[in-house]
Amino acid sequence: MVLAAGLGTRMRPLTNDRPKALVEVAGRTLVDHMLDRLAQAGVETAVVNVHAFADRLEDHLKARTAAPTIVISDERGELLETGGGLRKARPLLGDEPVFVANIDSVWTEDGDSAIASLAKAWDPERMDVCLLLARLDRTLGFDGAGDFFLADDGVLTFRGEAPSAPYAYMGVHICKPDLVEGGPDGAFSLATIWRKLAPLGRVHGVVMDGFWMHVGDPGARDEAEAKLAEAEGG
Template identity: 35%
Template structure:
């Protein structure tokens, strides 16, 4: 059984003015809200339980899911209306809603891709966590060793390097961009108990990558779009047509 979480609690500031009246998860792409697109992709991959965290215009998401009978899936809501907990804090709060014996696949609500989530989940359950990564250009890269184990992070604009390994040489590492799709094991999730209520998931992974294997998975034919900003939203329908024709 696959279980999954959709990060849908963000404020969606990059999608203003649309998100002045709706949550990012309800922004339509090719006629369907982003939340429906991710739920259906997870359902097709075999997800039997999906947790959705909510904060910004939370009622619009919960009402939409209820009105559509949760699209025939077991969807549970992790309510962050009192305080937005960031990605790591959101996952920590949601963990009691999952079966604590199985890994959780996590998917940002604003990501569209050609990834087979079932294949990704089935092939990477043995690691402490697995991050789907790509070679796209960015300012902030994850650093991996020769065996694709996470060892750090680098901002190429400022030169800042973060790592639990002292004297890490970023130049000797493999550099990849994070995709917003990842898997976390029950053991690694249990390490979040020492984290505060609010924290970023990448801060957590960087804090424990020397204690548990955080694996990087690079899909060579990856087609992925982050539609969390206005300038990419207008190209999303074309992108969907491309990945659907490829598949």
């Protein structure tokens, strides 16, 4: 599932006439960057939720000729955040584990596919969620102090009251879709569920071998374009 229903307020004025998903970075929209990464990892079908400028986003997705096949989860009536969006899309997703991806992440890879490495690490017996992480010193556009500590066995601990943590969640994870069934009605964040599961050792992580760019505002978009151009040139 690709979470593309956000309002993109921090990205204004670029989102004055389009959803954040259609903001371009290095000649490709953010949603296409993510869909192409998923396709490279073998994903055949992607559910994309829509809200702001929904018609324009749907038209763009219909015009795509590359994989994956797109299925729309319509959130025009109510913005549901990450957890509520996944819950609404449950009938479209089925019961098998799913990738869930934000559209404000762009990255370069030094080796194997980051998403494929996430799938390889997935073990439903030991985990309910597995998050793709970036090393804090290999990020751009992320202004936090880190999100997680990572144990040797892959178990994640939230930063909590610590002044910093070495890893940032980079907006892509794999999970059991039924984990949202216990969530509240309406809008809610997936992080609220992760915080309940983490003390049980059910939230794991994989560190990406590459460089992550969080494209959250126009300045970060410009920095990401420069970084991608540098990577291509190098």
